[in-house]
Amino acid sequence: MRGLRGLALRPRIRTRIRTRTRQIAAALVAGLMTMSLAACGGENEAGTDSFTIGLLFPNRVTPRWEKWDKPLIEQRLKELCPRCTVAYANAGGDVARQQQQMSSMITKGASVLILDPADSKAMRSSVQEARRAGASVISYDRLTEGPISGFVSFDGAQVGRLQGEALLAAMGGSGNVVMMNGDPTSANAAWFRSGALSVITGRLKVAKSYDTAAWSTDNAHANMSAAITALGSDRIGGVLAANDSIAAGVISALKTAGVRKLPPVTGQDADLDAVQRIVKGEQYMTVYKPFRAEAAAAAEMAVALGRGEDVQDMATTTLDSATTEDIPAVLLTPEAVTADTIRQTLVDGGVYTVDQICTPKLRPACARAGLSP
Template sequence: MSTRVRRAVAALVAGLMTMSLAACAGDDDAGTDSFRVGLLLPSRAVPRWEHSDKPLIEQRLKQLCPRCTMEYANAENDAARQRQQMMSMITKGVRVMILDATDTRALRSSIQEAHEAGVQVIAYDRLAEGPISGYVSFDGGQVGRLQGEALLTAMGDRADGGNVVMMNGDPTSPNAAWYRRGALSVLKGTVKIGRSYDTVGWSTDNAHANMDAAIAALGPDRIGGVLAANDTIAAGVISALKKAGVRDLPPVTGQDADLDAVRRIVKGEQYMTVYKSFRAQAAAAAAMAVALGRGEELQEVATTTTDSPTKKHIPSVLLTPRAVTVDNIKQTLVKDGVYTIDQICTRELRSACERAGLAP
C-alpha cells in the first residue's frame, strides 16, 4: 500500500463519523431512514467477532442512522447455516447485508440471490465471491509480512537453518492464503519450513492436533519458531508445546490482539500478535452500509478497489495492521483504548507487567 493511500485511509477513519453524522443531520430525507441492515458473522471460535465487531458495527450504525435497525446472525462456522440466515434476512426485508462469509465460494449463490432481490452485500473482513457491492478489510499481505518479520527478529541466530512450522488458517478463507503469501515473502529462502498445516475452522483444538504432529515429526527441540496465523491458533500451538514438555518455548506469532493472547505475550509465551483496529473496520463497514441503504455511491467511503475471482473494481477500504510485542502494548492497544492495563495485568501477571512497563 502506497504512502498516499495509507494517508487517505487514515484520513478516512478519522473523518468517517464526522462526515456521516453530518450527512444524517443535513439531508432532508435522512430523518425518514428506517431500513434494516443485516450483519452475518462466521463463528464464535474467534473472540473478536462477538466481543468487538458486532457491538462496534451496531454502535456505528445507530450513530450514522439512528432509525436504522440491525438484524444479526452468527453461522457457528457452518456455511449451510449461513445460507439459511441470508435467506431469512432477505425475507425480513433487509436492504443491506454486511457479510463475513464462512466459506466465500459456497456463499456465492446466496449472494447472487440477495443481489437479485435488490439487497446490497458488503464483504466484511473476507473477500466473498459473487456480486458484492463493497469490501472492508485489512491488508492481509501486510499481516503476513509483519508476522514473518517478527518471527525472524525473535529467532535471531536460530533463523539460519532453523525449522519453522507454518500453522495456517482455514483453507476455505481467502484471507488464510493471503496471510500465508505475505509471510512466505519474508521467510522463504531465509528459514527452513519444516512443516505446514491448514487449521480447519481456525480452531484451537485443530491447531493443537497439528502442532502435536509437527512435534512428533521434527522433535520438540528442533522447532525454531511457529508462524501461527491468528491468536486462536497460537493458543493451540502453545498448549501442544507445553504438553510436550517444551520449557523454552520458540517464538510464536498471532493475530487479532485477543486479550488472552496479549496476556500470553506479557508472560513470554507468545512473541507477538497483529493488531487490527476493529473500530476503524466497523466504522468503514457501517458507513458503506448506510450509503448503500440510501442509494448512494461509495466514492466518499472507499479509498481503493479490489478484484475478486468473480467481480472487478469492488469499492474497498483496506486498513493497515500493526505488529504488537511486549515492548509496545502500551503504545498501541492501551493507547487506543482496546484494553486497560487493569484488564491485561491480572494478579498472576503483576510481576511480568512490571517488567514490561505495564504496572497499573
C-alpha cells in the first residue's frame, strides 16, 4: 500500500494519515452494516465464542455516548458474537476513574477493549497494561496514545472544515470570531480546530480563543462570558463552538448578557437539544457524525480482534500516533446540519422523528423550517 505522509491530525502528537488508493469509505460502511456472520467466521463459530469485550466511555456531558453509541455497539456485538460478554463503564469525566475501570476489566479477563479516552495521553499507561495482559485496544472516536490495535472515528479535520465553512457563509465572509475549542486533553480538539482554521484563516479574525475543560457547558458559559466582557457583544460576529455541549454554554452566556440577536454558533454531535436550538434560530449548525456506522465498525473490529483475526482489511486508512505507527483505522465522513437540512439528514436518516424535535412550543418554528408532520 502506498499513501500520503505528513498530514497532521493533531500537531502535538504528530499524527499522520496514509490513505489507501481507490478505497471508498462509503463502500466500507455499507459492507460493515451488511456483513454476514459467516464473513466473521461462520454462524457455528459465532455461537461458540465466549470472550469479553470492554466498552469504556469518557463522560456523561455528551448525550450520544449513552443514548446512541453504547446501545448500538452492544447490539452489533450481540449480532456478531451472541455468547460474548460486554462489560461497560463510563468515567464521568474522571481520568483516574477510567484508568481504574480499564484496569478492572483487564484483571477480569477482557480480551478486547473499545476505549474512548477521557484523556488521550493519560490513558497511554492503561493501553500498555492491556497489551502486557494480552488484550487488544480499539480507540473509539478519540485517538489515544499507546499500542492500540485499531482506531474508529470520523475525519476530524473535515469536522472542523464543515464548521468553518458554515460560519464563513453565515457571517458573509468577514468579522470577528470567538473560538470555543474542546478539551485539550482530547486528541480530537486540536484536530477540529486545525480543520476550522484551515478555512477561516485570512478571512475571519479570531478575536479570542478558549479551551473548554471537560467539554463542559458550564465552562463554555464562563469562557463566553469572559469573551463578552473583553470584546463587547457587538464585536462578536460568530462563535466557532467545537461541539453542542459547548454551544449550549455559549448561547446561555449570550442570553445572560442580554444579547437579543444571537451571532451564528456552530456545534457538533447533532444532540437533540442542539437540533431544537437550530430550529429556534439560536444555533446556526451542528455536525452529524453517523454514529451507527461508527458503532458498527468498532464492533466488527472488536470481534475480529477477539478471534485473533487481522483487521487490516477492515481499515480504510492507517495512521501514526506519537507512540504507535501504522494503526489500522476507519475514518468516516461527517455531515453538516443546518435548519434547511434537518429533515433530509436526521429525520429521513432515522436519527429523530419530527415529533421528537417539534415539541408544542416549537411547532411554529418547525413549520418555518419545513418540519411539519
